[in-house]
Amino acid sequence: PQNQREMSSLPPALQRAVLSQNKTLYGGLEPARSNLTSKIQAEAHQKSHTNTPSSENPGRHRVLRIDVTLSPRDPKAPGQFGHPVAVPPGKKKEAEQRWKEGNFNVYLSDLIPVDRAIEDTRPAGCAEQLVHDNLPTTSVIMCFVDEVWSALLRSVHSVLNRSPLHLIKEILLVDDFSTKEYLKANLDKYMSQFPKVRILHLKERHGLIRARLAGAQNATGDVLTFLDSHVECNVGWLEPLLERVYLNRKKVACPVIEVINDKDMSYMTVDNFQRGVFTWPMNFGWRTIPPDVVAKNRIKETDIIRCPVMAGGLFSIDKSYFFELGTYDPGLNVWGGENMELSFKVWMCGGEIEIIPCSRVGHIFRNDNPYSFPKDRMKTVERNLMRVAEVWLDEYKELFYGHGDHLIDQGLDVGNLTQQRELRKKLNCKSFKWYLENVFPDLKAPIVRASGVLINVALGKCISIENTTAILDDCDGSSKLQQFNYTWLRLIKHGEWCLAPIPEKGSLSLHLCDNRNNRLRWLHKSASAFHPELVEHIVFENYHQLLCMEGNFSQKTLKVAACNPVVPNQKWKFEKYYED
Numbered sequence: 001p002q003n004q005r006e007m008s009s010l011p012p013a014l015q016r017a018v019l020s021q022n023k024t025l026y027g028g029l030e031p032a033r034s035n036l037t038s039k040i041q042a043e044a045h046q047k048s049h050t051n052t053p054s055s056e057n058p059g060r061h062r063v064l065r066i067d068v069t070l071s072p073r074d075p076k077a078p079g080q081f082g083h084p085v086a087v088p089p090g091k092k093k094e095a096e097q098r099w100k101e102g103n104f105n106v107y108l109s110d111l112i113p114v115d116r117a118i119e120d121t122r123p124a125g126c127a128e129q130l131v132h133d134n135l136p137t138t139s140v141i142m143c144f145v146d147e148v149w150s151a152l153l154r155s156v157h158s159v160l161n162r163s164p165l166h167l168i169k170e171i172l173l174v175d176d177f178s179t180k181e182y183l184k185a186n187l188d189k190y191m192s193q194f195p196k197v198r199i200l201h202l203k204e205r206h207g208l209i210r211a212r213l214a215g216a217q218n219a220t221g222d223v224l225t226f227l228d229s230h231v232e233c234n235v236g237w238l239e240p241l242l243e244r245v246y247l248n249r250k251k252v253a254c255p256v257i258e259v260i261n262d263k264d265m266s267y268m269t270v271d272n273f274q275r276g277v278f279t280w281p282m283n284f285g286w287r288t289i290p291p292d293v294v295a296k297n298r299i300k301e302t303d304i305i306r307c308p309v310m311a312g313g314l315f316s317i318d319k320s321y322f323f324e325l326g327t328y329d330p331g332l333n334v335w336g337g338e339n340m341e342l343s344f345k346v347w348m349c350g351g352e353i354e355i356i357p358c359s360r361v362g363h364i365f366r367n368d369n370p371y372s373f374p375k376d377r378m379k380t381v382e383r384n385l386m387r388v389a390e391v392w393l394d395e396y397k398e399l400f401y402g403h404g405d406h407l408i409d410q411g412l413d414v415g416n417l418t419q420q421r422e423l424r425k426k427l428n429c430k431s432f433k434w435y436l437e438n439v440f441p442d443l444k445a446p447i448v449r450a451s452g453v454l455i456n457v458a459l460g461k462c463i464s465i466e467n468t469t470a471i472l473d474d475c476d477g478s479s480k481l482q483q484f485n486y487t488w489l490r491l492i493k494h495g496e497w498c499l500a501p502i503p504e505k506g507s508l509s510l511h512l513c514d515n516r517n518n519r520l521r522w523l524h525k526s527a528s529a530f531h532p533e534l535v536e537h538i539v540f541e542n543y544h545q546l547l548c549m550e551g552n553f554s555q556k557t558l559k560v561a562a563c564n565p566v567v568p569n570q571k572w573k574f575e576k577y578y579e580d
């Protein structure tokens with residue numbers, strides 16, 4: 001995931017979809033306002049300001065306000081209440097030097113209390129919400145490798161201080177083979193004062209993804225709650241998450257992720273109404289539901305928001321459901337992409353992903369991982385994403401590869417996918433098309449970039465298939481022989497046949513399409529990454545020489561010749577383009 005919380009808005013097409021269809025608000029609101037929580041909310045609202053005795057709401061109680069840090073031991077300590085802290089003038093050098101220990105202001109982290117108070121950033125009404133008395137217990141699982149000591153402690157203390165302890169079966173710290181001496185020497189001893197804290201020392205580096213799996217296998221609670229190891233859970237964060245899982249074990253509940261500033265360690269809230277989304281090639285990001293959609297649908301700040309994908313680090317999931325889903329693909333390495341995998345799996349196989357605005361957890365966002373990757377970081381993530389694409393994206397995987405440019409040519413060994421594909425079949429999961437239509441309709445995912453007749457701009461003539469060759473002919477939009485698709489993998493397809501250059505002869509032929517054959521790839525309209533003067537050309541890169549498709553109408557022929565921006569016969573246009 002990207003570290004920045006990006007904001008953008010829904011396209012008009014989606015807004016229409018939202019307003020015209022009476023079905024689910026895409027991935028927006030939970031469909032039924034009449035569900036249990038809403039009813040509880042309504043009741044709670046009526047009774048606001050009165051302390052609801054449990055006898056009036058059998059089986060339910062208010063979210064607990066058991067935040068012992070609200071009257072902190074030392075209210076004057078730096079960073080208290082989540083306020084920003086400045087490095088003292090004489091300490092600037094030291095702070096700078098220590099930055100790399102965690103890629104955030106480690107000096108300040110050490111300066112502020114491990115149990116500091118933070119502002120209760122929940123929307124109004126959250127504190128009055130009711131939850132069930134018999135919520136499931138949870139194992140809070142935090143994986144870490146060489147985490148900054150004070151940040152790790154603050155994470156643990158925030159869980160201990162701001163959760164009803166009867167719901168915490170355990171806090172499971174999974175030490176992913178840390179090497180920092182201080183950590184190794186002190187962790188067990190320090191944590192031994194808390195009966196709820198268990199430590200799992202991995203004997204070798206597993207990477208985050210497999211460390212989480214080790215945690216899940218060792219967990220004894222009903223629900224797994226995953227957290228990063230540099231977080232601060234806010235007041236009442238846990239119960240609303242468990243409530244959702246309790247209402248439906250196939251709900252995966254995420255808190256709102258707030259920001260612990262990497263420079264001054266202040267605790268900052270974030271904009272409401274944000275969904276977790278992705279852009280191609282599967283980059284995670286946040287997108288705000290536009291104000292007019294919020295207004296028209298009367299979405300409240302406390303309303304649950306359904307998300308196409310989760311950020312990945314912070315969520316609660318029913319343990320048996322997690323295993324039913326086959327956990328994460330155990331073939332994913334180290335870090336990255338697992339949030340996509342689980343998100344697609346959950347939605348496509350009958351579950352839901354939600355952000356619960358009444359649950360808020362701060363996270364230190366930073367610009368780089370402070371630990372090393374066993375192998376190249378970029379390649380690791382790309383390989384993971386390729387596994388996800390191959391198993392879950394169906395025909396849409398071309399968008400992933402096409403946006404990643406080099407992705408398909410890397411020759412990365414993605415490993416065996418049989419088990420993952422069989423799992424998808426066994427679970428009877430829906431198609432990626434279904435996911436796009438029902439969960440993430442605002443994602444732009446046209447399967448081809450352009451289609452229809454392919455017309456020579458200067459001559460006004462079209463490419464047509466004659467027997468087994470491509471020729472230039474009068475345009476006839478209704479003729480099947482003149483229909484082409486330009487795909488994300490840059491093939492020009494006529495059915496299963498692709499336009500193929502023969503550079504040696506300067507001519508053109510048809511070749512059976514093959515996504516992996518880069519001798520079939522044509523550049524068209526990708527000016528930004530390429531020669532803007534050739535934006536309308538259809539270009540084939542032949543050992544650093546650029547060849548362009550050229551039409552000759554008197555002979556009805558096509559050829560490839562050295563590109564020339566001013567040769568009009570080299571300019572082409574598809575009937576229809578699907579990109580912005």
Ligand code: LR7
Binds near residue numbers: 145211228370
């Ligand atoms: O080899 C490793 N072993 C580990 O135990 C590598 C990492 N880890 C631990 C690490 O110590 C940390 O606690 O894994 C956790 C996550 O790693 P970070 O904090 O370095 O990365 P991040 O915050 O950028 O990670 C986001 O993306 C990850 C991979 O896709 C995981 O899903 C993280 O959980 C996720 N974090 C969040 O979702 C928090 C919000 C960030 C956003 C958006």
Ligand code: MN
Binds near residue numbers: 228364
């Ligand atoms: Mn993190």
